[in-house]
């Protein structure tokens with residue numbers, strides 16, 4: 001019955017959203033009713049709030065947004081006549097939980113009610129999304145009426161874990177850049193920032209008892225160009241590129257995060273992906289060869305980037321590292337990686353073989369499992385829970401481990417069936433480093449994860465009890481993310497889709513409605529100077545092998561509905577005076593070697609022009625890569 005009522009409420013809300021196109025809140029609130037009229041922001045904005053220090057950041061964020069672009073003034077007081085009232089419930093409203101809120105906007109006042117400061121913070125975010133896009137501007141905007149439509153909203157998240165992962169190892173991002181990323185995350189109610197702090201390409205966190213880790217492991221030779229193609233370090237070349245966070249930096253970031261209801265989840269990726277650690281302490285690998293931190297080289301031979309599990313120094317070293325991390329990070333979890341270990345060096349290593357014999361381990365999978373279980377004991381002794389990539393299932397899952405499922409959903413399903421907690425982040429729906437549209441007009445990467453893939457995925461597979469799924473993440477690996485602008489481009493708008501997947505009720509999912517709201521978010525991102533991708537407006541070519549002998553044909557489509565596609569075979573620039581694509585597969589005319597197409601809405605170009613060679617379409621068809 002409860003579910004039917006929820007479904008009904010969601011449908012009703014969708015209908016209202018369709019009718020009132022000026023409300024564009026993402027993620028879609030659980031219940032939203034638009035009422036008559038508007039609230040107009042006065043030039044002197046009085047705000048009242050409970051006397052609670054934890055409300056300080058929500059109030060500061062609200063005040064900044066309401067004053068910087070408007071030039072207005074905020075007066076904080078406790079008077080009942082304030083135009084904006086923030087109320088923390090004395091008795092918790094069970095419907096709202098810890099992160100939910102109610103927002104009431106009437107012509108006279110705005111009231112945000114919540115059980116906890118986190119809920120107030122999210123109520124503020126929704127209120128800001130009701131104001132004109134320019135409210136995100138960081139400079140004064142003249143001659144604007146700052147009005148918000150009247151609404152009553154009751155809202156709370158579907159999942160408690162709504163994360164984004166940022167890989168700060170492959171490319172280092174400064175403390176200020178990470179804070180900026182957090183500012184963007186909270187606009188869409190994300191609450192976990194998973195920092196991938198170590199990998200073959202850099203160690204990024206100060207460990208006071210092991211200064212070599214950042215002295216050596218945080219630095220690599222400087223290379224510019226295309227990642228993966230770089231020349232290895234030359235003899236005596238200085239390693240000047242990289243960086244790390246001191247523990248003071250990290251404390252500042254953790255504080256910044258906490259004030260915004262974000263938990264920072266630290267990841268130290270072991271036993272593999274550990275070249276930065278091994279470059280700092282060469283005795284920790286099986287081969288004990290000297291290595292330098294990898295700057296994006298293509299290695300002619302496999303680097304031994306895995307820790308030697310037969311070597312007790314490895315566990316002593318990790319104990320030191322995790323002792324400091326456990327003291328530094330308030331997060332109840334520490335992520336220990338565990339992914340993609342090449343186990344060949346372990347097979348050939350006398351110490352690893354001895355360990356397997358002594359511990360009665362049948363194979364190298366069990367050796368990895370032994371490692372993870374031992375790390376779990378270390379973490380537990382420091383009051384932390386272990387989370388790792390789904391490879392930690394191989395050879396037997398550690399007793400209380402939480403699994404982050406990335407190689408599809410299977411690892412997560414298997415773990416949930418064993419009553420373990422799971423964070424879903426399957427690569428084909430959640431990997432923000434993959435192509436988000438036709439690859440020939442995107443910066444070089446690999447694989448495909450379109451906006452539709454992110455939006456249409458559900459983190460709870462049918463076969464699984466929802467209570468084991470803590471939530472999910474979008475993951476941004478940064479091998480080819482060279483700067484913050486590219487970080488934003490890869491994140492948005494796919495992370496808008498994922499924000500909705502992790503926050504809003506499943507029953508309210510509706511692609512067209514999402515796209516309409518997404519398009520209203522773009523001017524907000526523009527006003528805030530945040531980059532985003534328009535790849536979903538580009539054409540998708542799908543090669544089709546003709547059943548008769550007319551050779552190759554191609555279908556053209558777009559993710560966003562209702563766009564007009566014009567095309568040509570002659571290499572010129574199609575516009576609305578060119579042939580219009582009618583939805584049927586088109587054949588290449590005799591001798592034509594390529595096709596060019598472009599998308600338009602109301603006669604205006606909205607996509608990038610894409611030319612593709614017939615040979616490339618054939619290659620994709622033969623390789624089973626039909627759409628990129």
Ligand code: TNX
Nearest residue numbers: 339340389406433477478479
């Ligand atoms: C696999 S996802 C990895 C990362 C890479 C990523 C590239 C995972 C747990 N491991 O080390 O950066 O692919 O997308």
